[in-house]
Amino acid sequence: MRITITDVHKRYGDVVALDGPSFEVPSGSTFGVLGTNGAGKTTLFKLLVGHDSPDAGRIEVGGLDVETAGHRVRERVGYMPEHSGFPSRMTGREVLSVHARIRGLADRRERIAECLELVGLPDAADRAVSGYSNGMARRLGLASVLLSRPPVLVLDEPTAGLDPRGVAAFHRIIERIDRDTEATVVISSHVLSEIERLCDDVAILQDGRLRETGSIDELRQETAGHVTVVCQPADDRAALLEAVQGRGDVTDTGDAIEIACERAAAFDLVAALGERRDLVDGFEVREPGLEAAFHEALADDTDLEEVPA
Numbered sequence: 001m002r003i004t005i006t007d008v009h010k011r012y013g014d015v016v017a018l019d020g021p022s023f024e025v026p027s028g029s030t031f032g033v034l035g036t037n038g039a040g041k042t043t044l045f046k047l048l049v050g051h052d053s054p055d056a057g058r059i060e061v062g063g064l065d066v067e068t069a070g071h072r073v074r075e076r077v078g079y080m081p082e083h084s085g086f087p088s089r090m091t092g093r094e095v096l097s098v099h100a101r102i103r104g105l106a107d108r109r110e111r112i113a114e115c116l117e118l119v120g121l122p123d124a125a126d127r128a129v130s131g132y133s134n135g136m137a138r139r140l141g142l143a144s145v146l147l148s149r150p151p152v153l154v155l156d157e158p159t160a161g162l163d164p165r166g167v168a169a170f171h172r173i174i175e176r177i178d179r180d181t182e183a184t185v186v187i188s189s190h191v192l193s194e195i196e197r198l199c200d201d202v203a204i205l206q207d208g209r210l211r212e213t214g215s216i217d218e219l220r221q222e223t224a225g226h227v228t229v230v231c232q233p234a235d236d237r238a239a240l241l242e243a244v245q246g247r248g249d250v251t252d253t254g255d256a257i258e259i260a261c262e263r264a265a266a267f268d269l270v271a272a273l274g275e276r277r278d279l280v281d282g283f284e285v286r287e288p289g290l291e292a293a294f295h296e297a298l299a300d301d302t303d304l305e306e307v308p309a
């Protein structure tokens with residue numbers, strides 16, 4: 001089910017949360033909305049599921065306008081907010097049972113068992129939610145969203161705050177949904193590697209504006225001619241900085257010195273560094289990925305300190 005976002009504006013008092021982004025989420029895709037803190041991701045999702053109204057612009061889900069057909073849109077969209085709580089004394093199964101009843105599902109028991117299985121919680125299903133880890137609670141949240149098999153899933157920073165095992169488990173579930181269903185899945189994150197792993201397409205937001213959109217492959221292609229040479233300086237950092245000056249876009253990250261340059265120039269640079277082993281302890285050549293596209297998209301006016309690693 002395709003989602004179309006057209007010139008959407010939203011302010012909260014003086015704060016401009018969304019400043020006219022327009023893009024399309026292809027039907028059946030896993031789509032990443034990427035942006036630094038405060039970029040407008042959650043605001044966009046709230047408008048998308050009709051929890052709030054835009055000041056201007058239009059959002060359509062499967063051809064239905066969220067403003068005029070909000071009820072029908074909400075039937076189609078499963079929304080997992082960034083923070084969701086459950087009554088802590090209930091068991092996971094009871095929580096899902098309440099959700100299933102609210103949605104008027106007929107084959108409740110069976111569907112609840114399927115969803116518990118899908119999110120890897122069948123063994124914990126009859127334990128009180130108060131004893132769930134953060135990761136388990138998130139997976140229960142996802143199960144509750146999946147119950148009615150919505151054709152669109154909107155997941156707001158689903159892995160924020162999870163430990164690496166929790167993140168990996170969540171990723172496997174999303175990959176399974178992607179493989180086994182036709183659902184359109186929209187995920188927000190500020191973790192580049194997560195979006196790169198899970199998504200086909202992406203929109204990059206900054207300060208409420210769309211900075212870039214397209215398939216991840218297209219974005220990678222845009223930066224394909226470039227690589228980054230990452231050097232670990234030896235004792236004399238200043239001398240290394242001077243030696244690489246003019247050979248590309250030089251950034252001192254505090255840890256390493258990075259030189260972004262054209263692929264051909266990187267060969268010369270690496271050869272030159274080979275001659276100056278007194279200046280470098282080691283180096284690697286990093287191929288462009290979504291990270292390069294992300295930095296390029298935000299390059300104009302972002303405080304790089306704020307760009308997540």
Ligand SMILES: Nc1ncnc2c1ncn2[C@@H]1O[C@H](COP(=O)(O)OP(=O)(O)OP(=O)(O)O)[C@@H](O)[C@H]1O
Nearest residue numbers: 012015016017035036037038039040041042043044
């Ligand atoms: N209810 C609100 N009242 C006032 N300002 C708000 C409200 N909701 C969002 N904002 C502001 O709008 C901007 C966008 O916020 P939003 O939560 O959409 O960003 P985000 O990309 O989801 O950020 P994060 O990654 O930190 O969750 C921020 O400056 C935020 O402070």
